[in-house]
């Protein structure tokens with residue numbers, strides 16, 4: 001896929017857009033939003049009143065794929081910041097698409113006149129990049145085909161920090177199809193804060209996606225101990241296990257550009273259950289970007305290991321931090337912002 005230049009660092013299209021400096025800044029902002037939310041819930045007014053804005057900003061979500069968390073999460077974050085959101089890419093109701101013939105160019109040029117920031121999810125890998133080239137507004141890639149899901153990776157790292165502390169001191173396992181967009185962004189983002197150990201749990205007979213392999217090579221170069229296993233039981237000594245389905249093509253999963261249908265059950269070595277956790281006497285924190293399928297059994301939900309709904313909760317301050325930063329026009333300063341064209345290793 002052809003990737004655009006990032007002349008201004010205005011967009012969050014890939015984990016490559018983010019530098020360590022940006023990561024520290026976004027964590028600090030998210031922690032402040034979390035603290036303020038907790039203070040408000042406890043009936044304590046924030047130490048500093050919110051900055052008054054001249055008028056609320058408008059966040060436009062342009063999604064041609066289904067979404068619960070990302071769409072509602074950004075809309076909720078916008079509302080909590082005092083902003084508003086509009087659904088701008090509803091193919092049933094808008095004039096975009098072949099039935100009426102309005103082009104993506106005209107659609108984007110219209111929507112950008114109603115909005116201040118665009119959040120794009122598409123089954124087409126190049127769609128957020130096209131929108132980025134077409135629009136002067138900041139653009140967030142909220143998942144593009146089988147490419148990336150960078151805001152999900154920021155949420156995952158923030159959740160790990162909040163629930164288990166400094167990432168550099170942790171051992172982290174990922175059980176997933178190595179082509180999954182959340183997984184690629186997750187491992188790329190780990191390069192900014194390399195864990196002590198990283199273990200990939202994957203199918204033995206399927207080649208590892210080159211983007212995943214490259215990110216793991218960089219991690220190894222940064223001093224992370226790298227392992228590859230083929231049974232989720234072998235990850236239960238880690239501090240963290242982020243789990244999703246293997247072989248997503250079998251499930252026609254959204255992360256590969258299609259809608260998810262869970263017609264086939266995940267195979268036993270890649271399914272996490274309460275029984276496996278209890279047998280291993282494991283205190284591994286289980287994360288999952290959700291929606292879950294048969295890889296994460298509901299028997300896990302009542303265990304202290306279950307971190308996935310807290311992960312959803314923590315996504316709100318992180319999305320607030322992302323919107324705040326981008327609406328202030330603060331550029332991302334990662335490798336992609338400095339380089340022209342192809343994604344670069346850190």
Ligand code: CP
Nearest residue numbers: 067068069070289290
């Ligand atoms: N995690 C995630 O991207 O969920 P949705 O598909 O519901 O947005």
